Amino acid sequence: MAFISSGYNPDKPMENRITDIGPKKYDQFYPPVIAANKGKWLYHEYLKPGVLVHVSETGDKVFTVRCGGARLMSTSHIREICEIAEKHCDGYVRWTTRNNIEFMVDSQDKVEPLVKDLEGRKFAGGSFKFPVGGTGSGVSNIVHTQGWVHCHTPATDASGPVKATMDALFDDFKDHRMPAHVRVSLACCLNMCGAVHCSDIAILGYHRKPPMLDHEYLDKMCEIPLAIAACPTAAVKPAKVKLENGTEVKSVAVKNERCMFCGNCYTMCPSMPLADKEGDGIVLMVGGKVSNRISTPKFSKVVVAFIPNEAPRWPTTTATIKKIIETYSADANKYERLGDWAERIGWERFFEKCELEFTHHLIDDFRDPAYYTWRQTSQFKF
Amino acid sequence: MAKHETPLLDQLETGPWPSFVSDLKQEAEKRAKNEENIEFQIPSDVVEDLLGVLELSFKDGATHWKHGGIVGVFGYGGGVIGRYCDQPGLFPGVAHFHTMRVNQPGAKFYKAEYLRQLCDLWDFRGSGITNMHGSTGDIIFLGTTTPQLEEVFYEMTHKFDQDLGGSGSNLRTPADCIGQARCEYACYDTQDICYDLTMEYQDELHRPAFPYKFKFKFDGCPNCCVASIARSDLSFIGTWRDEIRIDQEAVQAYVGGEIAPNGGAHSGRDWGAFDIEKEVIDLCPTKCMWMENGQMKIDDKECTRCMHCINVMPRALRIGNDRGVSIFAGAKAPILDGAQMGSLIVPFIKAESPYTEIKEEVIEPIWDWWMEEGKNRERLGELMKRQGLQKLLEMAGLKPVPQMVQEPRHNPYIFWKEEEVTGGWTRDVDEFRKNHLR
Numbered sequence: 001m002a003f004i005s006s007g008y009n010p011d012k013p014m015e016n017r018i019t020d021i022g023p024k025k026y027d028q029f030y031p032p033v034i035a036a037n038k039g040k041w042l043y044h045e046y047l048k049p050g051v052l053v054h055v056s057e058t059g060d061k062v063f064t065v066r067c068g069g070a071r072l073m074s075t076s077h078i079r080e081i082c083e084i085a086e087k088h089c090d091g092y093v094r095w096t097t098r099n100n101i102e103f104m105v106d107s108q109d110k111v112e113p114l115v116k117d118l119e120g121r122k123f124a125g126g127s128f129k130f131p132v133g134g135t136g137s138g139v140s141n142i143v144h145t146q147g148w149v150h151c152h153t154p155a156t157d158a159s160g161p162v163k164a165t166m167d168a169l170f171d172d173f174k175d176h177r178m179p180a181h182v183r184v185s186l187a188c189c190l191n192m193c194g195a196v197h198c199s200d201i202a203i204l205g206y207h208r209k210p211p212m213l214d215h216e217y218l219d220k221m222c223e224i225p226l227a228i229a230a231c232p233t234a235a236v237k238p239a240k241v242k243l244e245n246g247t248e249v250k251s252v253a254v255k256n257e258r259c260m261f262c263g264n265c266y267t268m269c270p271s272m273p274l275a276d277k278e279g280d281g282i283v284l285m286v287g288g289k290v291s292n293r294i295s296t297p298k299f300s301k302v303v304v305a306f307i308p309n310e311a312p313r314w315p316t317t318t319a320t321i322k323k324i325i326e327t328y329s330a331d332a333n334k335y336e337r338l339g340d341w342a343e344r345i346g347w348e349r350f351f352e353k354c355e356l357e358f359t360h361h362l363i364d365d366f367r368d369p370a371y372y373t374w375r376q377t378s379q380f381k382f
Numbered sequence: 383m384a385k386h387e388t389p390l391l392d393q394l395e396t397g398p399w400p401s402f403v404s405d406l407k408q409e410a411e412k413r414a415k416n417e418e419n420i421e422f423q424i425p426s427d428v429v430e431d432l433l434g435v436l437e438l439s440f441k442d443g444a445t446h447w448k449h450g451g452i453v454g455v456f457g458y459g460g461g462v463i464g465r466y467c468d469q470p471g472l473f474p475g476v477a478h479f480h481t482m483r484v485n486q487p488g489a490k491f492y493k494a495e496y497l498r499q500l501c502d503l504w505d506f507r508g509s510g511i512t513n514m515h516g517s518t519g520d521i522i523f524l525g526t527t528t529p530q531l532e533e534v535f536y537e538m539t540h541k542f543d544q545d546l547g548g549s550g551s552n553l554r555t556p557a558d559c560i561g562q563a564r565c566e567y568a569c570y571d572t573q574d575i576c577y578d579l580t581m582e583y584q585d586e587l588h589r590p591a592f593p594y595k596f597k598f599k600f601d602g603c604p605n606c607c608v609a610s611i612a613r614s615d616l617s618f619i620g621t622w623r624d625e626i627r628i629d630q631e632a633v634q635a636y637v638g639g640e641i642a643p644n645g646g647a648h649s650g651r652d653w654g655a656f657d658i659e660k661e662v663i664d665l666c667p668t669k670c671m672w673m674e675n676g677q678m679k680i681d682d683k684e685c686t687r688c689m690h691c692i693n694v695m696p697r698a699l700r701i702g703n704d705r706g707v708s709i710f711a712g713a714k715a716p717i718l719d720g721a722q723m724g725s726l727i728v729p730f731i732k733a734e735s736p737y738t739e740i741k742e743e744v745i746e747p748i749w750d751w752w753m754e755e756g757k758n759r760e761r762l763g764e765l766m767k768r769q770g771l772q773k774l775l776e777m778a779g780l781k782p783v784p785q786m787v788q789e790p791r792h793n794p795y796i797f798w799k800e801e802e803v804t805g806g807w808t809r810d811v812d813e814f815r816k817n818h819l820r
Contacts, residue, residue, distance in 0.1 A: 001421065001422055001423065001424075001425075001426070002421065003423065003529070004421055004423065005533065006507075006532075006533040006534075006536040006537045006540075007536055007537075007540065008532045008533055008535075008536035010532065013456040013457075013532070014456075014457075016540075017456075017457070017539075018539035018540060019457060019458070019539070019545075019588070020545065020584035020585065020588060021539060021543060021544075021545045021584075022485060022545050022577075022580050022581045022584055022587075023485035023486060023487050023488070023544070023545065023547075023555075023577070023580060024487040024496070024542075024543065024544060025487070025488075025577060026487050026488030026489060026491060026563075026573040026574075026576075026577055027573075028487070028493070029487055029491035029492050029493050029496070030491055030563060031491075034491075034563050034564055038562050038563050039562040039568075039571070041562070041564060041565060041566040042566055042697070042700075043566055043645070043696040043697045044565075044566065044645050044696065045642070045645040045646050046645050046646040046647055046649065047646070048649070049649075049650070052645075054564050054565075054566070062564060064564070068399065068400060069400050069514070070399075070400045070401070070402040070405060071513050071514055071515065072402040072405070072406075072511070072512075072513060072524075073402075073405065073511075073512050073513065073514045074405050074406065074408065074409035074412075074429075074510055074511055074512070075409065075501035075504055075505050075510040075511075075512065076405070076408050076409050076412050076510070077405050077408075077409075078497055078500075078501050078512065078514065079498065079501055081494075081497070082494035082497050082498055082501075083494075085493075085494045086494050091493050091494035091495060092491070092492070092493055092494075093491075093492055093493075093494065093497075094489060094490050094491045094492060094560075095490040095492075095514055095515060096490070096560075097557075097559070097607060097608050097609070099514070099515070101514075104564075123395070123400070123401055123404035123405065123408070124395075124404055124407070124408065125392075125395025125396065125401050125403065125404035125407075126395065126396060127395065127396070127397060127398055127399060127400055127401040127404060128398050128399070128400055129400055130400070131398065131399070131400065135647070136644070136645070136646065136647030136648070136649070136650075137644075137647045137648050137650065138650065143517060144517075145517060146513075147445075148436055148439035148440070148444075148445045148446070148447075149432070149436055149524075150447060150465060150479070150481065150524055150525075151445060151447060152445060152447045152448060152449045152450065152465070153445075153449075154445050157436075157439065157440070159402045160394060160440065163394050163397070163399055163400075163401060163402060163403075164394070164397075166399035167397030167398060167399045170397070170398045170399055173399075175650040176646070176647055176648055176649045176650035176651070177650030177651040178650075181647075187715075190715075190716055190717055191715070191717050192715035192716060192717070193516075193517050193518075193715075195517065195609065195612055195613035195715045196715075197612065197715055197716060197721040198609065198612040198613075198721075198723075226758075229758070230718075230759070232718040232719060262716075262717060262718065264717060264718055266449070270448070270449035270450065275444040275445060276443075276444065277442060277443030277444060278443075280443060280444065288612075290606040290609040290610075290611055290612045291604070291605050291606050291689070292604035292605070292606065292611075292619075292687075292688050292689065293604070293605060293688050293689050293690050293693060294665055294667055294688055294690045295667070297606070297611050297612065297723055299721055299723070309443050311390055311440040311441075311443065312390040312391060312393045312394055312440055313393060313394070334648060334653050334661065335644075335661065335665060335690070335694070366720060367719065367720060369720060
């Protein structure tokens with residue numbers, strides 16, 4: 001593999017350098033029907049799960065076929081998407097915020113051949129490449145983070161539990177039977193680069209063991225004051241430690257009972273790793289939303305404090321999620337989001353109906369907002 | 383023949399949902415065959431080793447990626463995330479496996495021709511593995527070696543007119559919903575403002591000058607499809623301040639069952655005949671609508687624009703004409719002090735190109751305050767908690783209005799300023815003692 005230069009000259013990095021040019025401008029990639037009708041759309045309908053039509057005041061229509069996909073995607077797969085886009089949609093395609101792929105056509109007769117083509121494509125292992133769905137009152141694709149495939153702080157994998165969960169919820173990706181839409185998200189650690197904290201169902205990777213201390217290297221690898229300042233509960237303090245060979249080194253000490261395992265110290269200091277096979281696992285949070293529809297946006301609440309990482313298919317996690325979704329589906333009113341349902345029936349009833357055990361872990365004891373979550377009325381249900 | 387046995391990952395090839403394992407395997411095979419004789423600039427077995435190290439993580443229940451690593455392209459302090467494997471001897475193909483963030487186009491619209499160019503570049507100079515897309519919105523190029531970073535950047539900028547996205551203590555790559563491009567609910571042009579601000583603030587996006595990350599996101603309406611209110615330091619949500627437009631004939635068509643409610647979103651179950659009282663009027667959070675002689679009436683002054691009625695009857699009810707955005711500040715995920723939702727700081731502002739008022743009267747004064755007062759790794763929302771919402775309003779010159787609070791404060795512990803109190807705070811204790819004996 002011989003090195004082939006792009007034209008970049010490392011001795012003169014500023015020579016012909018182009019910077020600060022930003023992204024491609026959005027309108028370069030609008031399909032013609034979008035360009036012609038932008039801002040003129042009148043209404044939309046779901047023709048069936050995964051298929052939408054938007055109608056413009058000009059009389060034009062755009063038909064969208066939405067399909068799911070793993071956000072971890074090879075160029076081979078992207079090239080196949082390009083081929084489909086060229087075959088059916090003059091080369092245009094887009095992605096949604098929830099990692100779905102959308103193919104748009106300008107007349108209804110182009111819809112079925114496209115759907116058929118998408119549904120007919122399978123990976124060698126047997127799974128669908130482009131399952132059509134993810135619309136309306138169903139379960140859409142999961143937004144998620146990197147997990148074990150590329151991240152240094154995860155407490156669980158991302159692509160693995162997502163695949164296992166979507167397999168379990170697959171029928172509802174392709175259906176509209178839920179009372180309202182159900183948004184599932186996964187973040188593989190508390191950093192939540194996936195911002196799962198306002199999802200109907202949030203799958204969160206969590207550590208449960210305080211950091212190990214690599215004393216010999218800690219002062220060489222880390223800025224000790226930054227590691228100390230990083231701790232939100234002031235559990236980390238400076239310490240002098242005698243190594244086995246007798247040398248005294250500057251390091252830190254951790255007050256373990258103050259640690260809530262956020263991993264922020266590890267972010268600042270690589271000599272304080274937290275990850276552990278038995279310690280790490282999954283927290284389930286439910287009832288969050290970002291929409292302002294009917295009720296205001298709300299955070300997801302912790303309803304299962306810990307489920308072990310059961311690679312490769314996380315069966316307890318997926319079964320618990322399935323149970324919550326089925327219970328919600330059977331019990332909620334039309335248009336009622338999962339969190340609104342839980343609030344209407346009461347959280348005590350939520351735990352009963354979902355057959356989830358309530359433990360001390362689920363009572364908030366972190367800072368001021370905790371107080372506002374305790375019951376301060378005689379109104380409750382037995 | 384696969385380089386590494388992957389019995390655990392293989393179990394993720396079954397089931398209907400698209401299998402990333404199958405996809406990685408097809409990529410590994412393609413690189414092994416190399417039918418197009420690509421002069422791969424990083425190890426050709428990179429995907430094999432990625433599968434190998436992932437299998438090891440599935441076995442060990444822990445990641446095998448090392449912490450950080452400062453790499454990047456010259457002159458930028460973001461857009462590249464260093465990543466090294468902690469078992470480079472076992473998996474040399476992914477010993478260096480750096481991420482590059484590529485700034486996505488608005489609403490993630492693409493043409494095949496352009497995507498193929500990116501694929502060609504990434505097959506040649508990287509792993510051929512991507513995320514479409516990262517959570518913030520970028521196209522993620524997953525895995526290349528240090529010497530290739532400048533080469534990828536050079537080709538992207540010179541051949542494709544394409545820049546990197548943000549990372550670290552930068553403005554992160556702004557993201558938008560599909561907006562007016564294909565949605566009748568959009569109250570402003572989310573793509574245009576997203577592009578405009580991204581271009582205006584290229585320096586902030588590429589060169590870290592902030593205490594920590596900063597995110598802009600643009601939701602066209604209060605349905606919030608890009609979740610701006612939950613995860614962006616400044617969240618822009620489309621809104622209107624006049625009347626919902628009503629088509630009474632279409633209202634009747636919904637009542638008569640001629641049009642499916644909510645665009646047919648509930649088609650998977652028999653919910654019974656549409657009942658406008660039960661499904662729309664009773665669910666209105668402000669109870670500002672009613673039926674009168676077969677006509678739908680809305681007391682628009684009392685409407686809080688929750689979108690429910692419009693979502694249920696999109697052919698009968700449409701957003702108003704006097705449109706703009708509401709701006710919310712301080713949303714973030716839980717690290718460190720708990721999750722925060724965005725707080726309303728501007729109830730209404732017009733969002734029209736070139737967005738001067740938004741830039742000069744909202745964004746820039748807030749940045750000035752945060753850059754002056756924010757501690758290392760303190761998000762805007764945390765500074766707001768530490769110094770108070772009124773401090774932000776004061777620094778940005780925004781007038782406090784009741785819309786900004788859920789309810790007034792529960793305690794009278796007001797930090798009065800000296801100039802607000804008649805006579806100021808300087809007093810003479812001897813004068814005081816003339817009337818009040820010790």
